[in-house]
Amino acid sequence: MLAGRRSNKIATSPLTYHRVAPAAAGMPLMVAVSTTELLARFDAQMRRNLSPPSPAWRIERVGPVVRWVSPPDIPSGCGVYWSDLDEDTADGAIAEQVSYFAGLGRRFEWKTYGYDRPADLGARLRAAGFEAEAEEALVIGTVEEVAAATAGTAPPPGITLRCLEDGEPLDGIATLQSAVWGGDWAWLIAELRQEQRADPRALSIHVAEAEDQIVGAAWVRFHRGTEFASLWGGSTLGEWRGRGIYRSLVARRTRQACERGLRYLRVDASPDSRPILERLRLHVVSTTTPYVWSPPSS
Numbered sequence: 001m002l003a004g005r006r007s008n009k010i011a012t013s014p015l016t017y018h019r020v021a022p023a024a025a026g027m028p029l030m031v032a033v034s035t036t037e038l039l040a041r042f043d044a045q046m047r048r049n050l051s052p053p054s055p056a057w058r059i060e061r062v063g064p065v066v067r068w069v070s071p072p073d074i075p076s077g078c079g080v081y082w083s084d085l086d087e088d089t090a091d092g093a094i095a096e097q098v099s100y101f102a103g104l105g106r107r108f109e110w111k112t113y114g115y116d117r118p119a120d121l122g123a124r125l126r127a128a129g130f131e132a133e134a135e136e137a138l139v140i141g142t143v144e145e146v147a148a149a150t151a152g153t154a155p156p157p158g159i160t161l162r163c164l165e166d167g168e169p170l171d172g173i174a175t176l177q178s179a180v181w182g183g184d185w186a187w188l189i190a191e192l193r194q195e196q197r198a199d200p201r202a203l204s205i206h207v208a209e210a211e212d213q214i215v216g217a218a219w220v221r222f223h224r225g226t227e228f229a230s231l232w233g234g235s236t237l238g239e240w241r242g243r244g245i246y247r248s249l250v251a252r253r254t255r256q257a258c259e260r261g262l263r264y265l266r267v268d269a270s271p272d273s274r275p276i277l278e279r280l281r282l283h284v285v286s287t288t289t290p291y292v293w294s295p296p297s298s
Contacts, residue, residue, distance in 0.1 A: 035285055038140060038264075039115060042285075045226040046266065047082035053191075053221075054198030062100075065093055069104070074191050078108035087118045094128045098293060107294045113138060114287040122289060130291035137269045141282035143229075143257045146265055149281045150251035155208065156243040159215070161252060164205045166196060172207070172214040173233075180235045192219070199224075206252055208236070208245045216245040220253040227263040229253070234273055246276055 033041075048066055052059055056071040064084040070077025078101060085093055094110075101108045110130060112121055126132060155161045164170070170189045177185040195203045202224065208216035218233035231253055236245050257265060268288050269277050278284070 051224050053195040078106045080110040110291045125291040130293045133290040135289045137274050137284045138286040138288045139267045139269045139282040145281040146254045153251040155248045160209045166200045173217045215240045218249040229257040229262045230266045
């Protein structure tokens with residue numbers, strides 16, 4: 001599936017990891033791996049065969065397409081996570097997915113990556129009525145490298161970092177997201193709560209607090225049966241940016257991934273977070289662009 005890779009707007013970094021010293025206690029052993037092999041592992045583990053966050057989700061494999069259907073109370077979760085298409089099969093597969101989700105009356109996202117085929121998949125999706133959202137960088141690094149880069153990282157003065165306890169209210173995170181990005185983030189809270197109930201060990205939510213106010217938040221998902229942990233969130237109130245909160249939250253989540261014996265960290269990075277992550281030894285390996293289709297309004 002990695003053949004026929006198209007050029008990306010974001011420059012990617014060739015990766016080859018080599019062991020240069022014995023692994024520290026608890027660290028996963030790093031082995032040599034090329035970018036092609038890394039993307040093959042990412043595809044196999046995080047796109048084609050990823051387990052859903054709870055039994056309420058449904059994963060369906062329809063020929064060369066893997067789609068997810070979220071429970072009705074999580075409107076954002078429907079989508080196509082992986083496809084293996086070419087110039088002859090793409091339009092038919094796109095039409096099939098549109099018909100399926102239209103029948104459910106559900107909005108869905110087709111998440112594309114820079115190496116997906118055919119090379120004009122994005123243009124075909126737009127022609128079928130999808131709207132492209134902002135392109136992000138797919139960045140991946142080894143837990144070992146990032147742990148070394150963040151060793152000794154401490155929160156800035158006046159900031160307390162902690163992990164939210166199971167069952168602790170998440171309303172403060174919704175308030176933070178709305179302050180940073182605008183909009184209503186109730187859907188995110190519903191999604192995180194459901195994941196916590198289904199498997200508390202698969203999700204860890206971290207907050208940065210100043211005088212009992214949440215000024216930053218981020219979470220990490222530990223994906224069962226994979227070598228990957230994925231980092232999400234990382235939002236920080238404007239007046240607290242540039243002080244090292246984001247880096248501190250990366251460091252905490254990396255330590256957790258290390259304790260779980262995981263090998264890789266994955267992030268879909270915005271232009272703001274990408275430079276920080278690259279300094280922390282994660283590497284841009286591709287791009288990712290969501291294409292969203294919404295049912296016609298009545």
